[in-house]
Structure formats: C-alpha cells, structure tokens
Amino acid sequence: MNYVDFLLWVRGPAFQIATAIFIFGLSWRLLEILSLSRKPELAVVRERGIAGGFRTIFRRFLPVDDNTFQRSAFIITAGYIFHLGFFIILLLFVPHILFFREFFGFSWPGLPTPVIGIITIMTLLALIALLINRMRHPVLRFLSGFEDYFVWIVTFLPVLTGYMAFHHFFHYPLMLALHILSVELLMIVFPFTKLMHTFTWFISRWYTGSRAAQKGVQV
Amino acid sequence: MSAASFERGYNAFKEQIDAPIASYFSSCIHCGMCAQACLFYTETGEPKYTPIYKLEPMRKIWEQEYTLFGKLKVLLGISQKLTDAELAEWQELIYGSCTLCGRCSMVCPVGNDLVYMIHKAREGMAAAGHAPHSLIEGNQRAINIGSATGVGLPTLQAQIKNIERDTGIKIPIDVPGVEYMALISAIEILNYPEYLSSLAKIMKHVGKTWTLSSKGFEATNAGIQIGVSDIAKELLMRIVNEAEELGVSTVISPECGHAYMVIRWEGPNLIARPFNFKVQHIVELLDEWREQGQLETEGFEKARLTFHDPCQLARRGGVIEQPRKLLNMVANQLVEMEDRGKMNWCCGAGGGLAAQEESEALRLKAFNRKRTQLKTLKVSQLVTACAHCREHLEEGLENNDMKMSVVGLTEMVVKHLVDKNET
Known part of the structure; x- marks a missing residue:
C-alpha cells in the first residue's frame, strides 16, 4: 500500500467506520444518561425552572464572580483559547468547510488561511500549557489519571497533524492521511471518554440551573 | 433502618443515580476549579478535599452500573469493582470534610451540582455502615x-x-x-x-x-x-x-x-x-x-456590622435580599463581605461537621476563611440567621481572639420594635 492508497483508505472505509462509531456511540451515551430521568420537584417552587435552566447554560460561560476567576485564571484563559481555537479551526478553515460541504451539501464562509495558522499555533500552545499545568498543579496532578492524559493526546494530535499537513511536512499525502486518521481516532474514542462533555455540559448546566431557579437562586 | 452492609450501601448508591448525576459525571473533565471553591481545600491545600474527588466511589458505581463501556471495562479487568474498604476511606471525605455548603456547585464550568451528589452519596454511605458514629448516635x-x-x-x-x-x-x-x-x-x-x-x-x-x-x-x-x-x-x-x-x-x-x-x-x-x-x-x-408595613421600628444599631449568609438559606435556599432589607431597617452601618449572598463562604460547621469530634481540628482550620473575610471589614458585630452558624462563628472568633459579638437577625429586629402598649 503506497501513501495514496493509504490516504484513500483513510478517507473512505476508515472514515465511514469512525463516523458510524461516533454517531452510534454518542446516541447511546446520551440515551444512557437521559433514560435515567429524575424525580419531579414537589416543593412549591418560586419559578418553573425551565427558562432558568437555559439562563444557566449561558451564564456559566463566564465565572460567577471575580474571586472565582482569579483563583482559576490560568485554566479559564487557556481553556478558552484552546476551545475557541479548536472550534474556529474545525469550522472556519476553508478545506474543512469544503469537506463539510461534501458531507452536508452546504457551506459557509471561512477565515483567511494565515489567520487559521496563527490560531492553530495559539491552540497548540494553549493545549501544551494546559498539559504542563495538569502535571504540575497539585490538585490536577492528584485528580488526573490515564483517561485525562489520553483524551489530551487524541485532542492534540488532529491539531498538530493538521498544522503539519498544511505546511507540507514530510510527504503531503502521508501527512494528510495521518491527520484524517488522528481525527478518526478522536471520533472513535469520543463516546467512551470524558470527551463526551462536549455534548453533556449543556445538559448538566440546564439541570443545575433549573433546580436553582426553582429555589430562586441565579447560578 | 435495617442493618448496614456493603451490599445495601451499593444498592442505595445505585438508587440515587439519576439523569443529572449521569450527566454531571459525563461532563467532568477534572479541571480542578471546584477545589478553589471549597474552604477545606483553600485552607489546607490538600488535593484530596477537591469536591469531585469526594464523589469518586459514586462515579465508579455510575460508570460500572449505568454505562455499557464501564461494564465492559469490569469484564475485561481494566477497572476494579468498588470495595467496602474504599467506602470506609471515603467517610472522611463525604462526611468529615464537607459542610454541604454548595459553593463548588457555583463555580463548575460544566455546571455540575456537586453538593447535590454529595447529599445523595451520603445515602449510600450510611446504608453501607460508613457514617460517623457521632451522627448515628445523633439520629x-x-x-x-x-x-x-x-x-x-x-x-x-x-x-x-x-x-x-x-x-x-x-x-x-x-x-x-x-x-x-x-x-x-x-x-x-x-x-x-x-x-x-x-x-x-x-x-x-x-x-x-x-x-x-x-x-x-x-x-x-x-x-x-x-x-x-x-x-x-x-x-x-x-x-x-x-x-x-x-x-x-x-x-x-x-x-x-x-x-x-x-x-x-x-x-x-x-x-x-x-x-x-x-x-x-x-x-x-x-x-x-x-414590606406590608407591619413592623414599626425605631433607632439604629450603633455598631459597624456585617451579615453572614447561611449557605442553606442563601445559596441553596434563595433567601438573599430579605435579610439585607431587614438589616437596613435597623442598622445604618452595614458593610458587606467581598464574597456574600450566594457566594458567601461557609462558617465551616454545616453538614453535620460540628457533631463529629474527629473533624474538630479541620473545622477550626477551615474557619480561617471566615476570619480572613471578617478581618478586612473591621466590624464589631456579626449578624446571621442560623443558630448553627452562630454557634460555630462564636467558637471560631473566640479561638482566634477576635472581639466580635454574634447576633441573630430576628433578635436584632425585635430590639428595635416600637412597643405598641406604650405608644
């Protein structure tokens, strides 16, 4: 198998398998969570809590107060850079948009490539900084296990290989194939790891926000 | 209450797990921010007091009982089943170093209500026979x-x-x-x-x-x-x-x-x-x-004072503005702590902590947070609306040689009521 064959396999059957696992796994996990349901609130509530849940989905994007920000300034800042960077690259890099067009049949405008280049470097640096922080901060070092480092690797690799492929490191078809392969790895492990937070954070925020709103507390 | 056993505890844990809890565990990425909201971590620097870590036994049960992949991990021997010894070890974390104050639930970026889970974890711990003796005797x-x-x-x-x-x-x-x-x-x-x-x-x-x-x-x-x-x-x-x-x-x-x-x-x-x-x-x-104009008061408190929000009343109960409105009626030197209302720091004695002798040293250490908060205010009186907070605040202040009186809000309002018989 030469590089081009490898690229074709990665883009073809491998991608289909990864997509199937991703979509099936994701649906399964969400079903596992939601099917547990919860008991209705029987106390006389101050408000119904449905809107309150949605308010919390948005309110939690910012730290609740200055003190909270100051105590976790690094992780909040680096975390934002990485998350925003990751999604900007994923959704606004022109070749990615062309790929999505193939898939969904519609497209949207992208960002100029040099801008994506800068954002990619910032994202990589933020990820590295977060990893170092995880290994050095007493609480994070204590809490972190295999999975925490594993999901870091599978998140870091697509960004890194994407950057390398774009700049034609080594052999371009090989680099591109490795980039797509790393994305497939991310998609496959996604439903079985804490990467799931991508799809559950708003469920969590809604539940918490709704219960607090019923009690009359803005959280 | 039938006899406690590991099996009963395990089942009690299982019964407590609902959709919010499954979502919370799925969402946690170990960012560590909850530690920064917990006075047991901030005052000791001990990572084991990180709120989400206190829930590790419950997380294990959730993963192994309510996720397909978790069950697979047990079958393949990748993860081990929860043991009674683990639960025994966690007693100190679920009962001995959590006042159920709920501050952690305010800061979690994915919105996990951690204290909701700790409350529920206690059901499992008690059924497994790993609740502190002092609390069992209290019951x-x-x-x-x-x-x-x-x-x-x-x-x-x-x-x-x-x-x-x-x-x-x-x-x-x-x-x-x-x-x-x-x-x-x-x-x-x-x-x-x-x-x-x-x-x-x-x-x-x-x-x-x-x-x-x-x-x-x-x-x-x-x-x-x-x-x-x-x-x-x-x-x-x-x-x-x-x-x-x-x-x-x-x-x-x-x-x-x-x-x-x-x-x-x-x-x-x-x-x-x-x-x-x-x-x-x-x-x-x-x-x-x-508000209805039924309280007729006269005069104002002479002391410079502040209000300590009881966690369950404010953060977990939604009664935040009312005490301030009442205080403003009878005091004109009310100053506020930097973290107040829904973000107030716990006195350090809630959640049954004050009843556990083995936690006394930790509880008094955690009071340092309140001491730091109060020191900058230069107040001579502390008002609260919880007898339990009041008792612990008095003890903490005395331990730290801080001259400050602690008063209940109701009592303070009553002091200023106009005697209708005389007028």
Whole structure:
C-alpha cells in the first residue's frame, strides 16, 4: 500500500467506520444518561425552572464572580483559547468547510488561511500549557489519571497533524492521511471518554440551573 | 433502618443515580476549579478535599452500573469493582470534610451540582455502615428523645416558663386553628432562647396567632444530615402531622439554614407529596411583614456590622435580599463581605461537621476563611440567621481572639420594635 492508497483508505472505509462509531456511540451515551430521568420537584417552587435552566447554560460561560476567576485564571484563559481555537479551526478553515460541504451539501464562509495558522499555533500552545499545568498543579496532578492524559493526546494530535499537513511536512499525502486518521481516532474514542462533555455540559448546566431557579437562586 | 452492609450501601448508591448525576459525571473533565471553591481545600491545600474527588466511589458505581463501556471495562479487568474498604476511606471525605455548603456547585464550568451528589452519596454511605458514629448516635437521639443533641420537650417547657416569666407574654403550645406553627432548633432552645422570646414579641407586635407543637417542635433533621431517608421521613412527619392536625396555614422555619432546606425544599420530595401548608423561614416572613408595613421600628444599631449568609438559606435556599432589607431597617452601618449572598463562604460547621469530634481540628482550620473575610471589614458585630452558624462563628472568633459579638437577625429586629402598649 503506497501513501495514496493509504490516504484513500483513510478517507473512505476508515472514515465511514469512525463516523458510524461516533454517531452510534454518542446516541447511546446520551440515551444512557437521559433514560435515567429524575424525580419531579414537589416543593412549591418560586419559578418553573425551565427558562432558568437555559439562563444557566449561558451564564456559566463566564465565572460567577471575580474571586472565582482569579483563583482559576490560568485554566479559564487557556481553556478558552484552546476551545475557541479548536472550534474556529474545525469550522472556519476553508478545506474543512469544503469537506463539510461534501458531507452536508452546504457551506459557509471561512477565515483567511494565515489567520487559521496563527490560531492553530495559539491552540497548540494553549493545549501544551494546559498539559504542563495538569502535571504540575497539585490538585490536577492528584485528580488526573490515564483517561485525562489520553483524551489530551487524541485532542492534540488532529491539531498538530493538521498544522503539519498544511505546511507540507514530510510527504503531503502521508501527512494528510495521518491527520484524517488522528481525527478518526478522536471520533472513535469520543463516546467512551470524558470527551463526551462536549455534548453533556449543556445538559448538566440546564439541570443545575433549573433546580436553582426553582429555589430562586441565579447560578 | 435495617442493618448496614456493603451490599445495601451499593444498592442505595445505585438508587440515587439519576439523569443529572449521569450527566454531571459525563461532563467532568477534572479541571480542578471546584477545589478553589471549597474552604477545606483553600485552607489546607490538600488535593484530596477537591469536591469531585469526594464523589469518586459514586462515579465508579455510575460508570460500572449505568454505562455499557464501564461494564465492559469490569469484564475485561481494566477497572476494579468498588470495595467496602474504599467506602470506609471515603467517610472522611463525604462526611468529615464537607459542610454541604454548595459553593463548588457555583463555580463548575460544566455546571455540575456537586453538593447535590454529595447529599445523595451520603445515602449510600450510611446504608453501607460508613457514617460517623457521632451522627448515628445523633439520629438515635433524634428518634428517641426529639433532637440530635438530646434536647427534648422538658427542656423546651422549662425555657418556655422562663421566657413567659421574663417577657410576660404567653407562649402558645398545641393551639389548633392558628395561622402559624413555629419550629425551633435544639441549639436555640438550649443556647439562644432569645430567639423564642423574640418570636413571641414579634407575633404580639404584628398581632398574628401562632403556636408551638409539643410533638413537632424540632426543626432540624438528623436523617437528612446523615443520609438516611427513612429516619428523615419519620422526623419530618412529626412536623407535617402536627401542622395538618392543628390546621395551620404556615410553618415557620427558625433561624437555621439546614432546617429551611429540609422543610422548605427537601420535605415534600422526601414524603413524596406536596404539603398542604406553606413553609417560610422567619427571615422571609419578617421581610414580608416589613414590606406590608407591619413592623414599626425605631433607632439604629450603633455598631459597624456585617451579615453572614447561611449557605442553606442563601445559596441553596434563595433567601438573599430579605435579610439585607431587614438589616437596613435597623442598622445604618452595614458593610458587606467581598464574597456574600450566594457566594458567601461557609462558617465551616454545616453538614453535620460540628457533631463529629474527629473533624474538630479541620473545622477550626477551615474557619480561617471566615476570619480572613471578617478581618478586612473591621466590624464589631456579626449578624446571621442560623443558630448553627452562630454557634460555630462564636467558637471560631473566640479561638482566634477576635472581639466580635454574634447576633441573630430576628433578635436584632425585635430590639428595635416600637412597643405598641406604650405608644
């Protein structure tokens, strides 16, 4: 198998398998969570809590107060850079948009490539900084296990290989194939790891926000 | 309550896990921010006090029982089943270093309500036999004598006599058909009887009918604290039965955050039906009367003072503005702590922590947070609306040689009421 064959396999059957696992796994996990349901609130509530849940989905994007920000300034800042960077690259890099067009049949405008280049470097640096922080901060070092480092690797690799492929490191078809392969790895492990937070954070925020709103507390 | 065993505990944990909990565990990426909101971490720097780590046994059960992949991991030998020894080790974390203050739930970026989970984890721990002895004994006293501290009806009756003699106001007991049934906490009976005398004066001032109940007077609920819902239900039913039998329209929670959380919020869920009476914290009620113009006060407090928000009343109960409105009526030198209201730091003694001797050193260390908060304010008086906070604040202040008096809000308002007989 030469590089081009490898690229074709990665883009073809491998991608289909990864997509199937991703979509099936994701649906399964969400079903596992939601099917547990919860008991209705029987106390006389101050408000119904449905809107309150949605308010919390948005309110939690910012730290609740200055003190909270100051105590976790690094992780909040680096975390934002990485998350925003990751999604900007994923959704606004022109070749990615062309790929999505193939898939969904519609497209949207992208960002100029040099801008994506800068954002990619910032994202990589933020990820590295977060990893170092995880290994050095007493609480994070204590809490972190295999999975925490594993999901870091599978998140870091697509960004890194994407950057390398774009700049034609080594052999371009090989680099591109490795980039797509790393994305497939991310998609496959996604439903079985804490990467799931991508799809559950708003469920969590809604539940918490709704219960607090019923009690009359803005959280 | 049947005999505790690992199996019972395991099943109790399983029963507690609902969709919010499954979502919370799925969402946690170990960012560590909850540690920064917990006074046991901030004051000791010990990573094991990180709130989400306290939930590790529960997370394991969730993963292994409610996720396909978790079950697979057990089958393949990648992850080990939870053991009794692990639960024993976690007793210190679930009971001994958490006041259920809920500050962690305010900062989690994915929105996890951590304290909701700790509450539920206690159900599993207690059923497994890993609750502290002091709390188990407290539960026995609550069932047999009437309160966790062992204060019963005879003590209350004696205090009532004293109060009636001192104030000349009759304290009604077991009177049917009145509007309000007041509850009281054992600490107030024993250490702060001024609460009851203040209540009697206020009721006279606003001209409302009220009563205590000889069978359902204790407001606190040891069963909720330890996490045994059978006991919690039994204790709660004493109040519910009395309130319904006497036909009152409102039950008044005393100055106790825990009691308010139990009766106002947990209560109907605990007995699986809505109450047919209203529940109000005394501070809520006072503020309602203030708004209606029923409280006539005169003069202002001379001291520079601040207000300590009881966690269960403010952050977990939604009563935040009312105490401030009341204070502004009787004090003109109110200064606020930097972290206040829903973000106030716990006094360090909630969640049954004060009853556990083994946690005393940690509890007093955690008080450093409150000390730091108070030092910058230069106040000479601290007002709160929870007898339990009050007791611990007094102890903490004394331990730190800080000269500051601690006062209950109801008592402070009453001090300024205009005596209607004289005018």
